[in-house]
Amino acid sequence: MAVCIAVIAKENCPLYIRSVPTQGELKFHYTVHTSLDVVEEKISGVGKALADQRELYLGLLYPTEDYKVYGYVTNSKVKFVIVVDSSNTSLRDNEIRSMFRKLHNSFTDVMCNPFYNPGDPIQSKAFDSIVSTMMVQAC
């Protein structure tokens, strides 16, 4: 169960960010913002040799005391970031991957909507519901 989920566009502007409201969202926004550096580092590192084999799932970007940050980037440089509570040790890699897959699928659905202009904040209710299912059910 994620504590915060964010979708960042290719130009590193946020398309969607949502967090569990209990803990001060500003902190999560900052975390996501700093995680972008790690994402960039990861996707730039692989680039030259393994052009075809960069994986979309980036894995654990960095852990802190309180939480862990996972990243996922699509082929069009749209980044998904999930912040997970560190105390939640039961979450396995596969689960994170499946969360990212669901996010990616629903993001694709949003893109298919011709009324959605890429670069706009995502306001789709379907996307919201998918994200809600993945967020910590604390509130």
Added chain:
Amino acid sequence: MAAVQAGLPVRLESIAGELPLPVFVGITNELEMRYPNQPLTNESQSHILGSVAGSAPRPPADRPVLRHPDTSMDKLEAWSPPQSPGISPPRSPSAYRSYPYGAQRNGTDTLLVHDAKVPGRPSVPQENSSPSHYSVKLQPEQPVITRVASVERLVERLEVDYSDDPWRITEEQREYYTNQFRSLQPDLSALIMGTVAKNFFTKSKLPIPELSHIWELSDVDKDGALTFPEFCTAFHLIVARKNGYPLPETLPATLRPGFVEAGVVTAPPSEATLPLIVFDENMMPGANQLKMGSVDLQGTSRPGVTAKQEARDESRKPEFSPKRIPEPHEKTIQHVSTLKPDSPQELDANMKSRTRPRSYSSTSIDDAMKKVEEPPTPPPRPQKTHSRASSLDLNKLFQQSGQGAKSGWLPPPPALPPRPPATQIFSFLPGSEKSSQKAVQQPNFADFSKFREEQESSLRGLSTEDLTPPKSESTVVHQGHAPQKPVRRKLHPESQSATPPSATPYSAATLTKSTQRPPPKQKREIQMAIRKNRETNAVLTRLNSELQQQLKVVHRERVTLESQLELPRPVTST
């Protein structure tokens, strides 16, 4: 039955303490008596049931409400097995229970309308209690009562007007939508592209977020394009919104593309791609409905589709009654087994997976390129099931369509073995003119061979020689020209340009072959034929060179695009 019914109130009243359900089930005057009391008790019950209801994927809130009364009413179902299994009693009270939902959901005016209708309804069904009738009449009645409760489920009796339910498309509306669809896309079974639809719907002056939401609701297969049912749904939602109805959160079942179905859930049989539609378009216009249904991909089997078509055709006549009967069936199936709510999910998933590449195959190269360029890559979903399934289905499809086409037209003449492959290649192309051209060509070839035979016989000294060869040559020329014109039109979708040259050389080759057959007999006719063929050859070679140039251009563009894609980061494949 009377005994059972008499027994029912007895048993019900024994349970009456627990739930208000039995009260409703009386369906007779009890109902009317207690109905005024219902809304009060229903509120509390609705909360309970609401929490119990859990998640029903697609259907709105009243459906889970309906289903859980099913489980809770197991005791009552001892009597209900003779009838449709336990649907009727639970459904009706739960319908009442879901009344508050309906009230919350929509305006109170509609609620009042239903209010008036309810007392009238329950009195009717009691007579139709024989099991044989039950499935037919009670099911219309059941949905009646449920729909009374939920505005979205207004089941019309024979005499009821359909306008009460804002989420049901009436006949006139459907015709209007059909005309609008035709204005955007003449082929009723094809897709309307997202941008086209966007421009069209933007004219409705609804705010963009609402249009976006409507699109999300109506594009069930999530392919960025609208089939005809999806278009009807979207249009209907827009109309409803303009008339003041708030947009639903999920798509009402009456608006779902496959809702006319008789609840036949079989594995989606065929990839309803355009080639099949193209061929069948040459058949009756009724076939369009058929194809529409198959395009629909709501898991309609062929018989199911024909049933649907018949249902639609019948519904073109006065009443929706045939439609209603399949749809109450669908409703009962939904209520009886919890499978059905899953199957729409599966169907949706299937549709989703199947229709994603369908959009690829159906669009021109421009749209395909556009899809590639769009930031969200066409990632796992099309590859998940579809690449394999599509190939299988397409093959099956082509065989079917090929056979259908062949049987529909003259049997391919023996002189034209290369023609069928060309036909299949052509069927990849969305252009219906291609297929019509094929149709033209095939009879022509048949005629041509006939002419050739005539010519051979005539060459044995008949006076009609002069007539038949010119005729044959005219057909040759005609064929030579016919391929050209659609080919010229097809210059824009450049990928398709490769195939016409391949097809037309076939025609040229066969023509030349057959012209060389009776060489020595009449030099004049042969020379004329040769001259005509040379002309056609020249034209075709010129065309070929033009197309080759265009092909080069396209290649260049493709290379530049690929390099652009490569520039930021190398593209990886998952």
